[in-house]
Amino acid sequence: MDNVIFEVHDFVEGHNHHMVADYDMQFVRSARKLTHVQEETIYELSNLNLGHVKAFNVMRTQYGGFEKVGATKDDCKNFKQCLNCFIGEYDDEMIVQRLCAKKTFSYDYSSEYDVNDNAFETIESYTWLLEKLLKLFGSAPKVIVTDQDPAMKQSIAFVFPNTRHRLCMWHIMKKVADKVGAELCNNEDFKCKLYDIVWTDSISPSEFEDKWHAIMVEFELDKNKWFIDMYEIRFDWMPAFYRDEPLSGLKRTTSRLESVNHFLVKLQILS
Incomplete structure (x- = not known):
């Protein structure tokens, strides 16, 4: 060719x-x-x-x-x-540079960071975070609501010894379906009786005790390990046991706070 x-x-x-x-x-x-x-x-x-x-x-x-x-x-x-x-x-370096740059033109802005590859989900990392928050705000909060993370629990007790640590009701209650099975989970009578003593602060501790035990016996959950464990820590998440504390609905669960966090993350990106 x-x-x-x-x-x-x-x-x-x-x-x-x-x-x-x-x-x-x-x-x-x-x-x-x-x-x-x-x-x-x-x-x-x-x-x-x-x-x-x-x-x-x-x-x-x-x-x-x-x-x-x-x-x-x-x-x-x-x-x-x-x-x-x-x-x-x-990518991480770019985020740090952006956070540090904001300090130069925003008087009320504050940020802290630490480079440690082994600090994810540990007591040390939570302790560092809470200490920075204490330094920033100048005082410890009266109440903290978290999930059942054991590392976070120890860090809160160490940094905020006088703070009341509550467990998120929403995180606990969303596990009920997995613990009781599909049949009982769809039982409206069971759900109504359980929710009536959990999602309320209008009952006394003694009234809660009576109704809780009655539900466990009626629906054969008195031998269920998860319910036994949740009963043992009832003082940390049941409203009946802190009804006299000045708490609003926002402080009983972290779900709304997570929604706010999601919104603020989007706002940060857009800015």
């Missing part, structure tokens, strides 16, 4: 046309390119857990059609992959 010679014998100008139609130019590699603004859009949306496809759809809506974006979904995907590779192991 290298030695083949082609000769043009005739040329009809009227049959000439563009190689690619205008509406197909978006698919030609040389004509596809993400602008800096589009790359910023993909990055910001990824911080909100929106993938490259949704980012492309957002830009398609903004520009009035997918053919006007100037790039394809694959281009968005490739950019996100390249960005992840670029950030790589420096």
Whole structure:
């Protein structure tokens, strides 16, 4: 084929046309390119857990059609992959730098960090966190509500010895279904009787004791280890035993606080 010679014998100008139609130019590699603004859009949306496809759809809506974006979904995907590779192991460092930078222009802002690969979910890490909170706020809280994490329990007792440590009712009660089985879990009579003594502070400790034991006997749960264990720590999570303390509904469970935390994380990303 290298030695083949082609000769043009005739040329009809009227049959000439563009190689690619205008509406197909978006698919030609040389004509596809993400602008800096589009790359910023993909990055910001990824911080909100929106993938490259949704980012492309957002830009398609903004520009009035997918053919006007100037790039394809694959281009968005490739950019996100390249960005992840670029950030790589420096992701944590970038977060720390951002937190430290905010101190320079925000008077009331405070942040602390410690580099320790072995500190995740340990007594030492919780103790460090609580000590920083104590330093920041200047005084210990009167009440702390957490789940049943044993490391956190020890850290709270050490850093906040005079703070009342309560266990989250929601975290405990959501385990009931797994502990009693499907049949009893769907028993409306059982649920009503149990919820009536758990989700209330209008009964006295003695009244709670009587009704709890009656429920355990009626539904044959008096030998259930989990219910026995929960009864042993009833002073730490049952409202009947701290009804005289000035607590609001927000301080009996952590579920609402977790919702607030989720909102604040999103707000931090958007800012």
